[in-house]
Amino acid sequence: xxxxxxxxxxxxxxxPRLSRAEIVQAALALFERDGFESFSMRxxxxxxxxxxxxxxxxxxxKEELFDLVVDAVLGECRLPxxxxxxxxxxxxxxxxxxxxxxxxxxxxxxxxTRLLNGRVPLGPNxxxxxxxxxxxxxxxxxxxxxxxxxxxxxxxxxxxxVTQEIAFGTGAEARERLDEIQEYVxxxxxxxxxxxxxxxxxxTDRGLDERFELGLRGIIGGFKDEL
Amino acid sequence: xxxxxxxxxxxxxxxPRLSRAEIVQAALALFERDGFESFSMRxxxxxxxxxxxxxxxxxxxKEELFDLVVDAVLGECRLPxxxxxxxxxxxxxxxxxxxxxxxxxxxxxxxxTRLLNGRVPLGPNxxxxxxxxxxxxxxxxxxxxxxxxxxxxxxxxxxxxVTQEIAFGTGAEARERLDEIQEYVxxxxxxxxxxxxxxxxxxTDRGLDERFELGLRGIIGGFKDEL
DNA sequence: ACCTGAACACCGTTCAAGT
DNA sequence: ACCTGAACACCGTTCAAGT
Numbered sequence: 142x143x144x145x146x147x148x149x150x151x152x153x154x155x156x157p158r159l160s161r162a163e164i165v166q167a168a169l170a171l172f173e174r175d176g177f178e179s180f181s182m183r184x185x186x187x188x189x190x191x192x193x194x195x196x197x198x199x200x201x202x203k204e205e206l207f208d209l210v211v212d213a214v215l216g217e218c219r220l221p222x223x224x225x226x227x228x229x230x231x232x233x234x235x236x237x238x239x240x241x242x243x244x245x246x247x248x249x250x251x252x253x254t255r256l257l258n259g260r261v262p263l264g265p266n267x268x269x270x271x272x273x274x275x276x277x278x279x280x281x282x283x284x285x286x287x288x289x290x291x292x293x294x295x296x297x298x299x300x301x302x303v304t305q306e307i308a309f310g311t312g313a314e315a316r317e318r319l320d321e322i323q324e325y326v327x328x329x330x331x332x333x334x335x336x337x338x339x340x341x342x343x344x345t346d347r348g349l350d351e352r353f354e355l356g357l358r359g360i361i362g363g364f365k366d367e368l
Numbered sequence: 369x370x371x372x373x374x375x376x377x378x379x380x381x382x383x384p385r386l387s388r389a390e391i392v393q394a395a396l397a398l399f400e401r402d403g404f405e406s407f408s409m410r411x412x413x414x415x416x417x418x419x420x421x422x423x424x425x426x427x428x429x430k431e432e433l434f435d436l437v438v439d440a441v442l443g444e445c446r447l448p449x450x451x452x453x454x455x456x457x458x459x460x461x462x463x464x465x466x467x468x469x470x471x472x473x474x475x476x477x478x479x480x481t482r483l484l485n486g487r488v489p490l491g492p493n494x495x496x497x498x499x500x501x502x503x504x505x506x507x508x509x510x511x512x513x514x515x516x517x518x519x520x521x522x523x524x525x526x527x528x529x530v531t532q533e534i535a536f537g538t539g540a541e542a543r544e545r546l547d548e549i550q551e552y553v554x555x556x557x558x559x560x561x562x563x564x565x566x567x568x569x570x571x572t573d574r575g576l577d578e579r580f581e582l583g584l585r586g587i588i589g590g591f592k593d594e595l
Numbered sequence: 596a597c598c599t600g601a602a603c604a605c606c607g608t609t610c611a612a613g614t
Numbered sequence: 615a616c617c618t619g620a621a622c623a624c625c626g627t628t629c630a631a632g633t
Contacts, residue, residue: 158597177486182626194627195598203626258485259404261535261545263552268561276563285570288563294529294583301528302521308488318488325490334495336503336515343512356521359590360583367582385616409607421608422617430607 159189161199165209172210172252180252182206207256212264214253217246220273232281233361239273240299240357247303251311257300270296283368291364298360306349319347386416388426392436399437399479407479409433434483439491441480444473447500459508460588466500467526467584474530478538484527497523510595518591525587533576546574 168185175184182203186193200206219242221235230238247254274295278288309315309322326334326341395412402411409430413420427433446469448462474481501522505515536542536549553561553568 181624183624191597192599194600194629197627198597255486258531259482259535261549263549268553268556268564272561272564275567279563279567285567289567289571290575290579290582292567294579294586297529297532297579298525298583301532302524304485304531305524305528308486322488322490326495329495334499336506337495337499340502340506340512340516340519344516348517352517352521352524355517355590355594356525356587358594359521359587361586362590362593363582363586366589367585408605410605418616419618420606421610421619424608425616 159191159199161209164189164196164199165206165213168206168210169213169250169253173250177252177255208260208262208264210253211256211260211262212266214246214250215243215262215264215266215270217250218242218266218270220269232277233365235277236274236295236361236364237357239270239277240295240353243270243296243299244303244353247300248307248311251307254303254307258304278364281368283364287367295360295364298356302353302356306353309349315349316347319349386418386426388436391416391423391426392433392440395433395437396440396477396480400477404479404482435487435489435491437480438483438487438489439493441473441477442470442489442491442493442497444476445469445493445497447496459504460592462504463501463522463588463591464584466497466504467522467580470497470523470526471530471580474527475534475538478534481530481534485531505591508595510591514594522587522591525583529580529583533580536576542576543574546576 164185167189168180171185171188172180182196183193186196196206200209218239221230221238247257271292274292275288278291279285283291309318323341323345326337329338331338391412394416395407398412398415399407409423410420413423423433427436445466448457448465474484498519501519502515505518506512510518536545550568550572553564556565558565
């Protein structure tokens with residue numbers, strides 16, 4: 142009887158030992174559930190039913206864990222298949238699609254995205270993005286030197302834009318926040334900020350999508366001109 | 369004799385009471401001296417020879433103080449004078465100059481710049497930047513709606529790029545770090561990252577200035593095309 | 596190999612109290 | 615009006631010890 146219970150238990154909690162990947166996924170989930178500011182190693186440990194010092198067997202530090210969380214998020218980006226053949230679209234459109242995908246994934250993980258700042262991403266999923274951008278550019282005829290220049294500009298644009306965008310919040314919260322800010326700007330002294338106030342008064346939409354596209358057209362258009 | 373000493377003392381430490389601006393300046397200095405991670409309210413208080421709870425008489429929270437530190441940094445940006453007359457250069461060049469100035473100031477204050485992430489800047493010095501960009505665009509013939517779209521894209525590009533750039537460190541440290549990363553990328557499996565590895569092998573310079581300019585040309589060129 | 600208890604040296608913030 | 619002492623409820627991390 143006792144033997145049987147034990148067997149059941151073993152089958153139930155499939156692997157009592159935690160893998161690094163499992164911990165990273167739990168960290169990511171916790172980030173998005175409770176927000177950036179609420180995260181702590183102790184909180185993560187308790188979510189995993191262990192004590193916080195155990196985490197230091199798996200990771201050297203919180204920063205190291207964060208590096209992996211960032212890469213895990215980037216891993217959610219689905220890039221267009223790497224085909225040069227007939228079906229492959231225009232390179233400019235391929236790049237634009239990748240940028241939109243990066244934005245989609247980062248907006249879906251706003252809390253974890255904040256980890257990207259002040260961090261040089263070096264994980265496989267960042268490298269995958271770099272490989273895609275550089276490959277696309279080279280097949281479009283870019284020299285090595287030029288492709289090397291472009292890819293960071295491109296990725297920094299996407300990441301940088303979304304990072305600032307996220308500060309407004311996401312979803313309904315963002316819309317509310319943006320409306321508040323519009324109110325605030327409209328109330329600013331017009332003699333000091335004539336253009337800012339005038340322009341804000343004239344526009345009522347929020348247009349974060351359109352702005353991303355505007356910058357993106359500029360960046361990619363610039364690549365095309367200098368190719 | 370005791371009276372005299374007292375007078376001296378009063379003349380020396382001009383204003384024993386601290387103003388918000390003084391505290392903000394001290395916080396900024398501390399940030400850049402000891403780095404982002406080392407900052408604490410207790411540390412700031414001890415730098416000002418007060419105890420940390422006193423800071424909460426001046427500021428509602430650490431976040432509120434940070435808002436002011438961010439705006440203080442942005443206040444260091446010197447924009448071209450607002451002249452429409454004969455001396456005024458091409459609007460594209462005026463915008464480019466402003467972007468370079470923002471980058472210069474943020475690179476000079478890397479620790480404080482990290483505060484910009486996840487924050488919507490709403491202080492007077494951010495508004496000043498917005499006013500400048502919008503004014504320049506409107507005088508160049510942009511509609512209200514278009515100027516409103518462009519200015520955030522423009523500012524986000526500058527801020528976003530520098531934010532990521534700063535992750536490499538600054539000065540000699542950055543050069544060292546970049547060389548390390550180049551080594552690391554060159555050592556990556558070429559069958560997995562053929563383009564990335566090839567391109568990195570072909571290029572030896574670090575080119576963060578040139579990349580910023582490349583993106584900037586694209587962004588501003590895009591504005592010009594759609595004006 | 597993986598996890599824990601106990602401890603160290605910190606945090607941000609509140610609040611009653613001082614002057 | 616401005617500042618402090620004492621306290622609360624936390625942190626990340628280390629390290630000897632357990633299994």
